[in-house]
Amino acid sequence: MTPTFPFREVVLGALIPAFIFSTGIGALLPILAPYSVERGATLATAGVVAAMLPVGQILADLPAGQLAAKIGDRRAMLAAGSVAALGFLSAALAPSVITLAIAVLLVGACNAVFHLARHSYLTAVTPVGNRATVLSTLGGVHRIGQFVGPFLGAGVIHFSAMGAVFYLAAATALAATVTVWLARTPRPEQPQGAVSSATQEITKPRFWKVLGDHRAMLATLGSVGMLVGAIRGARQQVIPLWGEYIGLDPTTISLLFGLAGGIDMLLFYPAGRVMDRWGRLWVGVPAMTMLGISMALFPLTSTGAGLAGVAMLLGFANGWGSGIMMTISSDVSPAEARPQFLGAWRLLTDIGLGAGPLILAAGAAAGSLAAGVWAAAAVGPLAAAGMQRWLPRYSHHANRTTRRRAGVAD
Template structure:
């Protein structure tokens, strides 16, 4: 039975503080890694490849991260992830060759996978089901806030310290995250009566037992992740296509990101009170429509409107991937299941930009954007078919 006295305020600092600081650190350093690569003599193509290693590291680490987290526990995994990222940022600062920077990028991706898998598992265990979507939406939202604020503070530090300033900002934030995680007491998790000391299931066993979920809702999650990754490329590419200046593009992208942050809590509340479908559908349909409309925006005003709509759609889906994964995960073998779930999501994140680029090369940028928008309509259809329609439907 759900604990009706539970309040998210009671766990706000231990639950969300480290995530906010981790997102802040990533926001500070991600915009400058490519610039560091260029300073070390990398070509634009090599700099882009080094950035891509972050996503590759996250993709490759999902299964090992699940196994490690299941063995050492969520709190230790969080501490380890922050420590690995600090080492990676020190490598970025003192790198004398692009190979060291590439290693740092790979480590950042690995630690990010470990951190968010451990954080998600921690929240699922600590928060009652009736508040799960709000808790996970806020988790996604505070990371967005950190990613939004980090670049501004990093830019201020770079004014005085050069590129290294952004990395030092990230290191300070990560040290604060590590201290907060270490000092805060473990979130209280009520014991489950059905818990019995049996061997943990193997990853292959989890994959086989839940193959239907991975092939249905997992596919929809993959498509959402592909759209989200492509969104970060589509907005600047289309702005350049219609002749907007870099400054104007940056401002519009910032406004779109601000819209992204406005709706994460209402989305979580709707999911908890009405059901997952009534956030999954608006998120995917709004993003699909905004991608489909982008090729028809040939001046600044309609382009800005579409970019903001895209941000709102993305923000409305804050936490949806984590919530659906949490709902589908078994009590026994949950961490292993979530590792596979994150793997599917990261495949979409990695594939989205490549599919966009491929269609752009073969046909046109407009065709690539339209193809990406189609992912939204496909995922909406999957959600309509497989998610409960009744208000307040439970797991």
């Protein structure tokens, strides 16, 4: 019986590197804006520098898929980790705010390549019966890394200076790269009658053909991914924004944010097991519905205790959806053009992640943060309805009924 988490292929080849790399990114996130101000940037400029990380990721999503298709998933991870280390070092040594922003943009691009390549790699090496468990665990270790990172960064700052966090991040990028290299998984054997690798390279679909062949799926199910990204992006900002709105101090807000994150991290494994056993809809639809409900409750709170209860529900909802979009995109991705397809898919979800906080900001700018929160909350049920509508059309693993129809039931 094949283990769910083969050590060399899955744990050493992807999960440990994902944790290490995410720890470095997590350490970087809280200090980007303050470090920019320390280097002479205004608050507005510091916000732009911090935004270079997600901007770099969005810009690199499509090229990341092409790169992984051309050189392979593991080589793409090795390249991304090595260049990310250079980006972190460049940020630490940046002589101006402009060069700092360019270095952060480079790190964001490397983050996109590393994320996509390990996602594509795990899809290829994991049996479909364990896919959701493995990918939800990947999402879980990513969350744990980003949770641990700020604490490591705080320790570095306490004993050194803020700029030293970039050296910590560079060390984690190099450590993740070395771990991927140590895995050195053998190339999977070609099935009987398979064409040669040279012929495969010649006949590999071009990127724009991949988009054209799957445009209907990307326009429908891909739009669901964008909605999921949007409510998750809003989720990251709603606790600090509403906490500030009701007058909580920064320490309390940070504790509530950590409380939600802690609950979030507890659920990735059971969520993956449910997806593998019962189908993806059993996790995706409840998670998006609960995210919408919990978001809608924020404007009804006015105390720290009330906000804590809603934050815990928010963490539970997001944790229950751990790995759902990675699993769905793996299920529907074409084997012959998986990296290119996943690059297009990640672009849609990353655009959603960027748009989510803008919904909250639009409400606040219009004079009602509560209206912005409720508008973002409405995205959750929309995502759940879209998933219920479109996933059974494109995936055999939507639920047990679709599996039986396809002849792949347990």
